[in-house]
Amino acid sequence: QVQLVESGGGLVQAGGSLRLSCAASGRTFSSFAMGWFRQAPGKEREVVAAITWSGGSAYYVDSVKGRFTISRDNAKNTVYLQMNSLKPEDTAVYYCAARSGPVFSSRKYDYDYWGQGTQVTVSS
Numbered sequence: 001q002v003q004l005v006e007s008g009g010g011l012v013q014a015g016g017s018l019r020l021s022c023a024a025s026g027r028t029f030s031s032f033a034m035g036w037f038r039q040a041p042g043k044e045r046e047v048v049a050a051i052t053w054s055g056g057s058a059y060y061v062d063s064v065k066g067r068f069t070i071s072r073d074n075a076k077n078t079v080y081l082q083m084n085s086l087k088p089e090d091t092a093v094y095y096c097a098a099r100s101g102p103v104f105s106s107r108k109y110d111y112d113y114w115g116q117g118t119q120v121t122v123s124s
Contacts, residue, residue, distance in 0.1 A: 002026040002098050002113040009094060009118030012086055016122070020081040022096030022115055029077040030054075033104040035111060036070060036081045038092035038120075045095070049081060050104035059104055063089075086122045093117040 008020040020036070035050035049070035050059045058070050069082040079096055097111035105111070 002029075002032065004096050004098060004113055004115035006094065006096050006115045006118040009120045011121045011123065014086060014088055014122055014124050016086050017082070017084045018086065018120060020083065020094055020096075020118060020120075022079045022081075024077045024079070024098065030074040032098040032100060032113075033102060034070075034072060034079040035097045035099065035104055035106075036079075037095045037097060037108060038090075039095070039117075040092040043092075045108050047106045047108065048094070050106060051079065052104055053102045057104075059106060061106075083120070086120075088122045088124045090120060091122050092120060094120050 003025045004022055006022050012018055033053050036048040037045050038048050039045040051070045055072045067085045072079040095117045096115045098113040099111045
């Protein structure tokens with residue numbers, strides 16, 4: 001089992017920045033690829049970014065490329081999502097997720113464990 005706890009969400013003006021953190025406990029964190037997903041009201045949960053278990057490779061959905069950065073610190077059992085140049089359309093609940101194995105996936109169904117989510121609201 002892996003427990004995931006997100007933090008760092010909040011209310012920010014358009015153009016601002018937030019840094020989300022996801023702290024993991026339980027099984028060895030470095031044995032999981034990690035992903036950040038988001039879900040806006042009335043919409044499907046979608047991938048935002050994902051990273052391999054080593055942190056050597058990452059994936060971003062097109063809408064956040066150049067603005068968001070995913071990273072991880074295996075010594076601290078934590079994955080981060082640095083979000084810059086935020087837009088109102090980034091407003092959503094953000095979830096981190098863990099997938100057993102080294103390779104990330106952009107599909108939510110491939111992830112085994114989920115956090116409770118943290119709200120990000122970007123005002124115009």
